Amino acid sequence: MYKMSNKLRLSAIIFMVVGVLGIAYGFWQAPSSKAEAKELLEHKAEHGDSHAETANTHQVEGQSSNRAEEAHSDEHLEHAYHQMQNRPWSAVFVPMLFFFLIAVGALVFYAIQNVSQAGWSPLLFRVMQGISNYMLPGGILIFLFLILSSLQLNHLYIWMDPETVAHDEVIQEKSAYLNIPFFFIRSAIILFTWSFFRHLLVKNSVKQDDELNLNLYKKNVKLSIAFLAIFIITEAIVSWDWIMSIDTHWFSTLFGWFVFASMFVSAITTIALVSIYLKSKGLLEQVNDSHIHDLAKFMFAFSIFWTYLWFSQFMLIWYANMPEEAVYFVSRIENYKLMFFGIVAINFVGPVLILMNSDFKRINWLVVLTGILILVGHYFNFFLLIMPGTVGDAWAIGIPEIGSLLFFLGLFIWFAFKGISKLPLVPKNSPFLKESQQYHY
Amino acid sequence: MANYTLQALYEDDDHLMKAVKETRSAHHHIEEVFTPFPVHGLDKVAGLKPTRIAITSFMYGVLGLGVAVWMMNFIMIDDWPRNIGGKPSFTFFQNMPAFIPIMFELTVFFATHLMVITFYMRSKIWPFKKAENPDPRTTDDHFLMEVSREKNNVQSLAEFLQATGAKEVTLKQS
Numbered sequence: 001m002y003k004m005s006n007k008l009r010l011s012a013i014i015f016m017v018v019g020v021l022g023i024a025y026g027f028w029q030a031p032s033s034k035a036e037a038k039e040l041l042e043h044k045a046e047h048g049d050s051h052a053e054t055a056n057t058h059q060v061e062g063q064s065s066n067r068a069e070e071a072h073s074d075e076h077l078e079h080a081y082h083q084m085q086n087r088p089w090s091a092v093f094v095p096m097l098f099f100f101l102i103a104v105g106a107l108v109f110y111a112i113q114n115v116s117q118a119g120w121s122p123l124l125f126r127v128m129q130g131i132s133n134y135m136l137p138g139g140i141l142i143f144l145f146l147i148l149s150s151l152q153l154n155h156l157y158i159w160m161d162p163e164t165v166a167h168d169e170v171i172q173e174k175s176a177y178l179n180i181p182f183f184f185i186r187s188a189i190i191l192f193t194w195s196f197f198r199h200l201l202v203k204n205s206v207k208q209d210d211e212l213n214l215n216l217y218k219k220n221v222k223l224s225i226a227f228l229a230i231f232i233i234t235e236a237i238v239s240w241d242w243i244m245s246i247d248t249h250w251f252s253t254l255f256g257w258f259v260f261a262s263m264f265v266s267a268i269t270t271i272a273l274v275s276i277y278l279k280s281k282g283l284l285e286q287v288n289d290s291h292i293h294d295l296a297k298f299m300f301a302f303s304i305f306w307t308y309l310w311f312s313q314f315m316l317i318w319y320a321n322m323p324e325e326a327v328y329f330v331s332r333i334e335n336y337k338l339m340f341f342g343i344v345a346i347n348f349v350g351p352v353l354i355l356m357n358s359d360f361k362r363i364n365w366l367v368v369l370t371g372i373l374i375l376v377g378h379y380f381n382f383f384l385l386i387m388p389g390t391v392g393d394a395w396a397i398g399i400p401e402i403g404s405l406l407f408f409l410g411l412f413i414w415f416a417f418k419g420i421s422k423l424p425l426v427p428k429n430s431p432f433l434k435e436s437q438q439y440h441y
Numbered sequence: 442m443a444n445y446t447l448q449a450l451y452e453d454d455d456h457l458m459k460a461v462k463e464t465r466s467a468h469h470h471i472e473e474v475f476t477p478f479p480v481h482g483l484d485k486v487a488g489l490k491p492t493r494i495a496i497t498s499f500m501y502g503v504l505g506l507g508v509a510v511w512m513m514n515f516i517m518i519d520d521w522p523r524n525i526g527g528k529p530s531f532t533f534f535q536n537m538p539a540f541i542p543i544m545f546e547l548t549v550f551f552a553t554h555l556m557v558i559t560f561y562m563r564s565k566i567w568p569f570k571k572a573e574n575p576d577p578r579t580t581d582d583h584f585l586m587e588v589s590r591e592k593n594n595v596q597s598l599a600e601f602l603q604a605t606g607a608k609e610v611t612l613k614q615s
Contacts, residue, residue: 315538321527356499 001284001424003382004417006258012417015410022403026088029400082155083394088330089154090390091400093145095408097242098266098382100138101259103416105267107132107198108231111224111305114201119435120294126423127275129202131267133419134412136198146187146242156390157250170249178245186241190234197227202423209428217431219254235260246389250328252304252317258309264304265347266378269371271295274416283425289362290441296361296370303351303374306381307344332384335393339380346377378407445590445614446472447598448575450583454480457584460605461486464588467601472587475579493562496610498556509544511615575613583608 031037110128113121149156158164158171159178165171171178200223208216236256244255251257272295278284319326331342350373360366387395427433451457457480464471466598471487484491514533517540522530529535560568579585590598595612602610 311538311541315541319536358495 002278002421002422005281008413008417012410012413015413017408019403019405019407019410022025022399023092023407024090024412026091026398026400026403030088031081033083034077034081037084038077040084041077041080060430080394083391086155087394087396088400088404089149089156090386092404093127093156094382094386094401095144095379096138096141098379099408100411101143101263101411102270103132103134103138104194104231104235106265106271107135107194107201108228108264109267109271110201111227112420114221114224117221117432119432120291120439121441122427122430122433122436123284123439124271124275124291124295124425125205125280125430126420126425127271127284129205129423130420131270131274131416132198132202133195134415136195137411137415139195142242143187143191145302146184150184157245157385158243158246166384167259174248178248183241186237190238193230193234194331197223197230203225204424205430208430209424211429214429214431217429232260235337243385247328250325252313252325252328254309258306258313258419261302261306261309262378265299265306267375268295268298268302268374272367273298273371273375274420276368278420278425280364286426286437288439290439291436292364292367293358293361293441296355296367299367299370300351300355300361303347303355306378307348310344310347312319329344331388331392334394336384336388340384343377343380343384346373347381350374350377445612446586447590447595447602448609448611448613449586449588449602449605450578450609450611451586451606452583452608454483454584455555456606457586458483458486460586460602460607464586464602464603469593469598470589470591472589474587475575475585477580477582477584478586494556494560497559498552500560501555502548502552504547506544506549507549509540513540513543555572555580572608587613 007192031040036278103390106128110125110132113125113128131401148154150160151160155161159174160180201220204216208214208220239256239259243259244251272292273285275284275295278291279287314329317329351370354366354370354373355361383401430436451460454476457474457476461471461474463484465486465488474483474487476483477547510533517530517536518533524530528539533540574580575587576583586599586602588598588602599610600613
C-alpha cells in the first residue's frame, strides 16, 4: 500500500491555499459595474494601451453630440465590461476542465488496456485508477460552475442569456439543443455515467485481488467495452456543450476528436509522470524502463495525433476561408498569436524531436521534461479553446490564471494520490500481471 | 594455406541461442549465423552492434522536408507567384498550410525509400544476386552457425560444436 507523503500532502495544501487567494484576488479585481470598467479602461489608456485608448476617444466624441457614436461607445464599454468580468471565471474554468478531463482520460486509458488485453500495463493499472479518483470531485465542481454560469453570474455562455438570444437569430435556431434545462440534463447524465463506470471498474478490479476465478476480470472487460462506446459519444457531446458552445456562432465537426486528443495525451503524460514519481520513491519496483518506454511511445504518438487534428481543423478552415468559420481562427491569431502557434511548437516539435529516439524514451528525466512540456502545452490548448470566446483581447496570464491553475493542481494531486493510496499498488490476480512483471521491450 | 570454417547445424532456435552463447564465451570466432526466421535476441547474444539505419532514415526525412520546402518556395513564391483563388503567395509562411501536406508526404517518401535503398546496399541485396546459402535447409527449419578455425585444432573445435548440441558439423574449405 502507498501512503501519501507529508511533503506531497503539504505541497498540495499550499497549492490550494495560494490558489484560492489568487482566485479571490481575481474576482476582487474584476470590475463589478460599468463605471468601474470605464475607469479601468481609462487607467489602461494612460499606460498607452491602444485598444483602450480608442475606446476612450470614442467616448469623448460621443459626448459632443453624435447620438450614434454615443450608443456605439456604450456598446463598446458593455462589451469590454463583460470581458473583464469574465476573466476570473474563465481563469477558473480552464484548469478545472483540464484536470477533470485528465482524470477521465486516465480511466479511458485503463479501459482501453482492459479491452485490448494488454500484457504490459497491468502493473500501472492502479496508477490509472488512482488518477481517475479526481473524476468525482472534479465533475461536481464543473457542474456547480455550470449552474453558476446559468444563473447569469458570468457571461461565458452567451446563449444562456435570454436577452442576447432575443436579438440573435443564429442562437435562436440552435435553441432546441442549446437551452438550459436540456444542457443540464445532458451534463448531469454524462457526469453521472462516467463516475458510475469509474466506480464499478475500480470496485471490480480491487475485488479481483482476493478472487481465485476470473469472473470479475471478464466483467470488467465487458464494462470497459460499454464505457468506451458510451464515452466516445458523450465526450463529443461534452466538448460541444462545455467548450464549443462558448463560441455559439461557430461549429466544427472534428472538434470532439480534437478535445479528446488533447485530454488523452495529457492523461497518458500524467500517468507516466505519476509512475515515474512512485517508482523514484521505490514503490513500483517492478515497473521497469520498458514500461516507461511504452508510455513515452504513447505520449509521442498522441502528441502527433493531436497535431494532426489541430492542423486538419485549422487548415480546412484556412483553405476554404468561409467567413462564418474563419472568424474563430481570425480572433485567435489576432489576439493570441504567440500562444496559438507556440502550442504547436510545444506540443508537436518538442515531443517529436525528444521522444523520437528510442534510448531517450528510457531516460526518466527526459520523459519527465517532455511530460511537463506536454502538460503546459495542453493547458494552453484549453486556454485557447475557452479564453478567446469569453475574454477576447482582454486576456492575460496573471494572478487569477496562475492562482486557479495552482488551486486545481493542488486539488488534483490531493485526490489522485489519495486515490492511489486507497488501492494496493499491484493488482494481484490480474490475468496478465505475470506478463507485465516480466515485460521487456 | 586454405581457410577452413566449421558449419554446425541446429534443429531448434533455443539450441542455437545456447550454442552461440557458449561459442562466444569459449572465444571462438563466429563468422555467420543462418536462420530461417528472425530469432529474437540473437543479435545481442552474438554481440552485434545496434543498427544505425533509423538515424539515416531521420536524416533522409530532413532532406525530404528540405526538398519540399525549397521546391514549393521556388515554384509557388519565387518563380511565378500567381494569385490562385486568393491564396496569399507573397511569402512562404503566409501560404504554408497549403504546402504542409506535400511537405509531410515528401518527408515520409524520402525517409522510407532512401532508408530501404540504404538497407539493400548495406546488406548487399539486389536482383540477380547469387544467393549465399551454405545449406538449403536453413531456409526451412534448420539453423546454422559458421565458426572459423583460426588457430584451433579442427578436431577439438568440431567436438566442441558437437557438445553445444549440433545435429551435424561439417568442415568447409573456402
